[in-house]
Amino acid sequence: MSFLELKDVDVSFGPPSNRVDILKDINLSVEENEFVAIIGFSGSGKSTLMNLLSGLQLPSNGSSSFKGKAIKEPGPELGIMFQNYSLLPWLSVGDNVKLAIDRVFPKLSKTEVHEKMLHYVKMVKLDHAVDKKPHELSGGMRQRASLSRTLSLDPEVLLLDEPLSALDALTRSELQDQILNIWESDKRTVVMITNDVDEAVLMADRIVPLTMGPGATLSKEFVVNMPRPRNRHTLNDEPEFMRLKSEITAFMLGLNKESKEMKSDIKVAMPDVQPRDFSLPIAAPRFSHLQSKHISPNAN
């Protein structure tokens, strides 16, 4: 029995007459102190998978279990970090973290709570913004505040739902390092969802791709056998990194192609439109953004 496990799980929505399967036959087992990355395209049901693991959603069929017990409701031991921060906008960063600490450690005194809050806020290097409201922060700072709140729950499993998707490349790499540092100094189980292959290879022990939805399922996993700590600057020279990256990328692209082929039997009737004149108008407006959306039939 593994630490965190999904067994033959299906998730479907809608009325019985018109049921849509989001996830199908999901089998995942995560060992203690393992860092697992789940990689998939947007819209494939990654967030639903995360909700399953955190207990926010229950499977339609199959079972989800944590430490051998079925997951019936969410709780602080399964610390989820939401994709869209979910910071309470009327509370400052410090108060957001304190709210979590108050729940998990109800017996602490006020000063102890404050100290603990500072500890977690410092962990994500946000101590200068303790008294700021979420709307006064940048996206990256909000993401870090959210991480700090999740860490303050002292969860046994850290569930990160695309924690870095909304960030620019620089902030992203900085936060990746921070998460890795925290994980390495204070080992615990992590399940991270991402859509970035580099990120997955850099951070995870194991990478599990999620196929395209609807009816998405987990496909064959990739084990990352690279020594830690991994250095992002020298990573590009490591053949193992390059191999994994290209293999996973190829696999994912294959998935994408496969799904397109599945859809290609649906032919959309295109209007028979022919240009009358190829010469450019005097002040030619640019329609490139429109073209990519409407004219090429196989885009997306």
Place this chain on the structure above:
Amino acid sequence: MLTLISTIIIMKKIKYSLLKAIDITGLTFLAPVVRLCYGEEPQVQFKKIGQWIIVPLIAVFIALFVIYDGFIVDTFKTKSGKLPTSSKIYSSYKSIDQLHDDEIAKEKAYNLSGEERVEELKVVEEKITSAEKSLEEASKAVEDQTLVSKAETAKDVAPIQAEYDELKESVKAASAARDVEMKLLAESITPGDEAAAQKLLGLVRADDAQDTLDKEKRNLTKEKINLILTKKSPALQKRKAEETYFSERLAFLKTYKTLLSTQNKSLIIDEKKEKIATYEKELASLSGADALKKAKSIVNQESVISKKEESEYAGSKTIWYQVKRSVLCVFTGFFLGSFLAIPIGIFCGLNKTFMAMMTPFIAIFKPVSPIVWLPIILILVMGAFPNPDKHPFMEFLGELPLLGVYKINPAFIASAITVALCSLWATMANTALGVASIDKDHMNVARVLKLGFFARLTKIIIPSSLPLIFAGLRISLGVGWMVLIAAELLSSSEGIGKFVFDEFNNGSSDSLAKMVVVVFIVGIIGLILDRIMVIFQRLVSFEGAPATI
């Protein structure tokens, strides 16, 4: 150098806190003034000041002095004359305000004692002599002006009167001539001569028509004369207004004097005490039934003294007292309504079944007018306090430190409950909406943190729906303020509504002007209440909070 820099920094800080305060209170038209004071883009600021301060002022000016004073006042007539002009409305405001000051002075005079009272009495006597003198002068001025005006009117009337007389004479003469003609014709007719008879009939008809025509002509001229006679000379009216003012002042001073002398509290008590002293002396020399009688009258006098000592000056209620009582009443009703509406709204938002349960009540009671609620509630409240003066709850309210002066009675309570019943719906609906539309992510946070019901309520649900709750409270207070005036008018609970009703019943020449003054007072207080709620609403709002209106 250093002080200069620090002053600049402080000035900048003041600027930003000023601008922030302006933003929170929603008085955005003041922002360009502040910016201009700091010399920030003068051209832009001047444009904004023109747009948001000068244009509205011009609009008010045109509406008030051009359209209202120029056209509307002359077009509409009431029983007691023309509509009040803006200057008359202002002077009515002054007189209402003066009445308030007078009442305060009277109350002070009533409670004055000892040396101070004697001093004040002297001052007042001097004032009375001078006021009498002014009144006399004013009366004389009125008399003089009356003569002058009469002469002027006579001068104006004379030519028309002459014209009228002439017309009358000529008409009389013509009529006599026609009479003679008709008589002659009538005498010359031989019986059976149809043509001649017809001619006579024609003549009589023509005569009658001519008579009517002449009469109309005469009346027209007469009307012209009457118009001049009834026209009030503005100079005379001004003198008369002055006379009224002085006579009112004199009347006030005289009442003031009686309050300092014969009706003064301490003076009356002293008198009674003296009386008791003489009675006590007399008692010593009496015996039997006489002694008993004396003793009884001493005790009687003593009880009169103790009552008098507790008594307060009972003057008429002035506008500012009524305004304060109305504001107290509206807040009483508003808080009463909110205490019901917010919890019910929260449960409606949380629980669909509860919402379904409440829907029929909300749907049916929401559109009910305050005019319907009030009599029902008045009856219920009066039933609850059959003898309000002796009821312990009323006595308790009467002895409250700050509220005691407002003499809370069943009419006040009924008005407040009516306000509550009419205003709670907006808060209830907004609270339900706010609670029902909480961000799902925030509820997920609550689930992950395993917050209990109470913690969920205080940490997530209420803070998240506060902006909408306050939006509802703002609407409720506005509705309540409108409802209150009607409720006070109906229940004759002392307040602005009662003031309006009293003026309506009073029907004196300046009643209408006083009611118009009330329009502005009610409007301005409503505006202030709304601004207060806007400030609260902004203070509890957060980025991305749901909002209405």
